[in-house]
Amino acid sequence: MTHESLEKNIEISAVRLIKLAEERSWNKISHHMTFIISDCNEFKGENFGEIRKSRWKINRYKIPQPLDQVIGVLKNEYEDLYDVNLYVFKALRKETVIEIQYYRKSNLNPDYFEKIKDNQPMFHSKITLPGYALDGAKFDINRESGGGPRHYWNLFLYEFKYRRMMKKMEK
Template sequence: MTQESLEGNIRNSAVQLIQLAEDRCWNKISHHLTFIVSDFNEFGENFRKKRKLRNKINKYKVPQPLDAVIGVIKKEYQDLYDINLYIFKALQKETIIEIQYYRKSNRELDYHDKIKDYPPMLHAKITQPGYSLEGEKFDVNWESGGGLRHYWKNFLYKWKYRRNLKKTKEIDHHTISTTEIQLMGSHSPLMEGWQKFKEFLTGWFTNFNFKKNQQVHS
């Protein structure tokens, strides 16, 4: 991907992103696309707070046509390592796509020297909520708030997860308790081994004492 082909490549990837969203999400996706631009560093390094901060920062950006924002990307082209397209928000008459870029200069010095002359990578991505990981469709706007249906699906997913986790802990506890009982039981493999060892020691001492007595009498 060259600086000259950058705009066309982003436009094509945006179309692929919309197709991906239509396939994976239950929302009706508008094909009227507008764009905002983000530097990966804008959102800090704390992963847990990043999504919340990203939404807070991005909602104040004014979405524009691609040809109005492409200049920002081209200006940073030589330092671009990776460009990712996300659907920031799908509205009824507009789909806002976030162009988020990651700089080569953010990489470690040794790695930066290896990639400094490489063209940037380009990806179109959709982040999935937990309840969709088995193939179920989801709300494309879940990261920027989501609707009532998303909240209900997410609630059920978390409830089932906690229930299954509780069952797993109960099974593990039962297994541990059963194992402890078996270890203490008279017919457990451990007790049988201990009995055999005691029998061996008893036989060995008996044989030892017998030989010792023979030596004394002789």
């Protein structure tokens, strides 16, 4: 990958993400995409749950922009990009807001940095699955940004089943 193909790689990853979201969630996913960009160091927390909450609090105030505007930020950081992850931040009827989250090489352990300093950035399209969707069940893609009653009901049922299963295993 080169500096020039950065935008193309983001576009390909975004299309993959939309496809993945359509397959796994019950939401209607718009193909009109806008983007927000995040440096992974923006988010604070001791565990995944705290980091997720921090991420949501920070990202909800960001103004979604077209791809060509966020590409400028990534091009400025290109030499230091290690990993670029795309997530669905929010799926609305008329647009899907995609978060582009990047990790810097310079933030890595110095020994590991020496191994990867000349590597090209990696690109990933990701969705986080709630526990109840691990078996292939569809879920609310917007659950991290508010969710809805159906998500909370499925979460309640999952917790109930999980606790029953754990009690059976203890016997």
